[in-house]
Amino acid sequence: MPRIAVDPVTRIEGHLRVEAEVDGGVVTDAWSSCTMWRGIETILKGRDPRDAWYFTQRICGVCTTVHALASVRAVENALGIVPPLNAQLLRNLIALSQYVQDHVVHFYHLHALDWVDITSALEADPEATAALASSISDYPRSSPSHFEAVKQRLTSFVEAGRLGPFAQGYWGHPAYALPPEANLMAVSHYLDALDFQRDYMRIHAILGGKNPHLQTYLVGGMAVPIDPNSQNAINATTLLQLRKLLESGLRFVTQAYIPDVLAVAPFYTDWAAIGAGLGNYMSFGDFPTGAQNPSMDRDALYLPSGVIVGNDLSQVHRLDATKITEYVAHSWYSYEGGDGSPLAPFDGETTPDYTGPEPPYEFLDTDGKYSWLKSPRYDDMPMEVGPLARMLVAYGSGHERVQQLVNSVLETLGVGPEALFSTLGRTAARAIESQVLAERSLEVLDQLTANISGGDITIHNGDLWDPESWPQTASGFGMHEAPRGSLSHWVTIADGAIDHYQIVVPSTWNAGPRDGNGARGAYESALLNTPIADPERPLEILRTVHSFDPCMACAAH
Amino acid sequence: MEARKGSRDMTVSTIGGATLTEELEARGITRRAFLAFCTSLTATLALPSVFSERIAHALENSEKPTIIWLEFQDCAGNTESFLRAHNPGVADLILDVISVDYHEVIMAAAGHQAEAAKEEAIARGGHIVIVEGSVPTAGGGVYCTIAGKTALQHLEEAAVGAAAIINVGTCSSFGGIPAASPNPTGARGVPAVISGVPILNLPGCPMNVDNLVGTIAHFVTFGALPATDSEGRPLFAYGQRIHDNCERRARFDAGQFALEWGDEGHRKGWCLYKLGCKGPSTFHNCPTQRWNMGTSWPIGAGHGCVGCSEPDFWDTMTPFYARLPKPPGFNVTTTAEQIGLGIVGATAVGFGVHGVAKVIQHSREKTEASEQSDPAEDAGEESED
Amino acid sequence: MTIQPKPASVKIEKTPPRMTVKVWELPVRITHWVIFLAVVVLSVTGFYIARPFIIVGSDPGFLMGWMRAIHNLAAWVFIAAIAARVIWSLVGNRWSRWDQFLPVSRDRRTGGGETLKYYLFMRRDPAPEIGHNPLAGLAYLAVYLMFGVQIVTGFALLGLENPGGIFYNLTGWVFDIGSIPTTRLIHHMIMWLTWGFVVHHVYSAVLVDTEARNGLISSIVTGRKEVEESLLDE
């Protein structure tokens, strides 16, 4: 059985390696391996719990807000602190705008080149491209002269002989199916998206000092002051700037992102039957509507939490956090009590134990341990987390806006709900979710504005800021639905210092190796039966893996 | 094309590939727009404005430098920061100013094609290696492998024939968070594991992209890396403390400090010294360059500096909300002042006891002396203690 | 001050004749009290720098600015006094000489035993000494060295304001050993160690003065002590 290895998998975050057996032009088995580990959980021991969010934030600079938020929620949960409403709303605004930026960059700059052949864009007719663009949306930069300029820029770049980051791509691969005009439009939007995400992230600089790695979270609230009568705080001017920026996000999603997905999908309908994978979906849900800590009260959330098993949309099971465990059967760690059974995060252990081949190596021993990721399981079942899981849980729970948008997309593409269970469905879910959350961000801004004009400008609950006021021991967990899925932090505090800290990450759920029962993770399962036209250029493997938006720095932490 | 080793000279180099001028004209970018870009670069580089003409001349006539961007034990925060470039934007950078021949996050190729692209670029020589993330040295480097090879192997290969290595972020410069105690993977900064190539550090968590663009422009213009301080950081971005350029310094000197998050002082933008700001111990140009197109910066948004551009800041600047680092060997909640008071207090108590003991010693000696003078008379009186 | 007659039956000791000796010359006394005053000022201003304990209202003055200015001024006075004392340890009388601190001679090294026994209650009276007993000498040596560290770390912290300036170039290496925050911590802790020393120092002065009754405390002001003649011929 010929075996191939894709290492590095590029256009993701971090270091991922995929090995696959290919027989008869399809993938018959697959293994997902993360090849880097830093040990943030180990490094946190003995430190001040109020510093934890700053450390965990550095797990990832792509999802740069999520580990900070999950951490402050975990410590607040442990110490019994409820942040003021303004802090909750500011956290929602930051998280919602993170989703939009993260998803836009993922679609255009990480995933698109799997579907868009830029060399074919060189033969596009600018007039026809303009016609295509205006037929799908009223996005402003769609004139023939604009596409002529983009084509010219691309041509001179290619003719200069230095292809830079686009060198040695799978250009001309048989699996590329878009006409030149669609390719040129995509290249144009690829370049526009770079400017959009840069300007849009000024939201995080206003609220958090800088992006990436906002410096504004606090155990008990946020550090950005609010005061309508101060130039050094959030006032009417900043609220107006935020509104303009949030509106620009919604515009880009509705005028470019979703129309492009709808324009590309019809050429790739076969991918509505590829990459389904596990069929189990989990979402922690998020964006609390009030001041409560979402880890404790999972009801008042804008996006609902829930679990779906075996593609059965009719039944969304209630989430129970105590059912979360992690295996290390095929992971480069060892448990004191043996690797056979899993551990719940509060008793979790992260003791490295590398048993893989000595570098440089050509293949891994995938019968033994083969990844720096653990295998998280829910009720001993592997789970897919992320945009598709969230949209399915919301759809199954009767979330009105999600149902509207999902149904309209399915209608436009002329496919039934089963099409969602696929690489294409996963990609569409990410776009749909971006619109839902971009819309929600403006509602949250209205709520914040109303609360401020009501006279409430508190941003931090400092009652338990001083460690002297803490109990001798305390433990708590923080849940956050991050762009790539369900994230949870689990902290135990003793004598004012972190005694134990475990983190279970979305990409660990998705990219994790086999568990103690030999069950595959979401990537490994989704890759089965993927058609492979040319094992030397496995573009199809990249399409499905990229549909999960992998982040290995997150997954291994 | 003749491979060019080491730093190139200043003269026009049109051997082989098209120069920037030809590309710009082909693209119809006006010379005025191009000069505006050079002027803003001059400001970032803290150079006198007369240099902008010289930068324009150099950039116009140099072949695009090859960039090989290596990620090891990183969080990709610097890659994201790179995407926030604004003057020029990242699209202009990639298409016009530099040729990014290898970068795992944005390159089209994957697997062995990606590695082939890297090896070809290295073979040409004269490239700039940008490193993000620390290099693990424990366990033979198994904590970070790409294409089956360790981070150190990749770094050593890329360093051959490189014109310079630029470390973006505190991790590649000094070891960063993976090297924070107890450093389970033996993580090191690049300067600690390789030499023989000009190395420049751009620490920060992440680095400010304006400083990377400034460094590249300096290299292209002057054919060498900018002058650095003892930590290998360019003086144009790390030559002064945050504290000495901070917009809140007048508040510090006046003694006006924010005391609690959200109190009057905090809302009025008073100094964050008493909330743990590490500006007095940190060298970086955040107060002047600011972040995300000059929109804001940590202290401006109300949270203290944590000194992310300093070596080992994860262990020297923590706990972040205390003014002084945690004295080694003590629980994280004990402050330097508590220990200080403890020292003085213990000494006072210790010698207080000593003084009392002295008094007891003398009084006992006195009673023994008086006993010896009339033994018979008070025999019964003395009770042995 | 009448001398308390010893009880007759105690082993008869003739009260040895005493005489007044000029032990501490003017420079020693002046530097001592200048150092003391400087340390007080440096501690008050330093502690304010460490933790601004005065809450300033909204009328902006220059309190921290003054505190740091005074701190630096007091620092120069402090350095001058220490320098003068070090110079005097080369030119002054035998009790102010550097060998009273650094025990080079054999009996200086062994002499400390008697004082130690006194402190450990194994000896009734303080060992008779004119100048510093060897232990005290060592203690003072440690204090002066500690002050040296305080000066170096102080200049290092000062140099941060002007990298490439004289202080930065002279003392910047301090930051390469530890880090800037650890330098600040050391400088901070030395203040507490100094006051720990002062507590011990004043206690010992009072103790030895009352026990030896040689006018020790006044000696650091007047320079004169009453010591037994026999000690003089050693």
Ligand code: HEM
């Ligand atoms: C026994 C003598 C001294 C004492 C007790 C003392 C005490 C202190 C203390 C407690 C601090 C605050 C440290 C902190 O927590 O950040 C400080 C800061 C400082 N001291 Fe001293 N100090 C002494 C001598 C000196 C000397 C000789 C210099 C020499 C120039 C000096 C220069 C400084 C400077 C520049 C600062 C930092 C001010 C700032 O961070 O803005 N000190 N001192």
Ligand code: HEM
């Ligand atoms: C920061 C505070 C002080 C420091 C650093 C200090 C240091 C010293 C030093 C170094 C000496 C040895 C003299 C020499 O040879 O240079 C000395 C002697 C002396 N000090 Fe201080 N001193 C301090 C405060 C005081 C105070 C408050 C008293 C008040 C009782 C005092 C009483 C004495 C006496 C009595 C001697 C002479 C000891 C002897 O004759 O052996 N000192 N001190």
Ligand code: NFV
């Ligand atoms: N997986 C993952 Fe993250 C996200 N979203 C975090 O929890 O990407 Ni860096």
Ligand code: SF4
């Ligand atoms: S320096 Fe900070 S942003 Fe950069 S890789 Fe390290 S942790 Fe991430």
Ligand code: SF4
């Ligand atoms: S906010 Fe920080 S950097 Fe600015 S003056 Fe205050 S202490 Fe210095």
Ligand code: F3S
């Ligand atoms: S935390 Fe880092 S980003 Fe600047 S303000 Fe301090 S050096």
Ligand SMILES: [Mg+2]
């Ligand atoms: Mg974990």
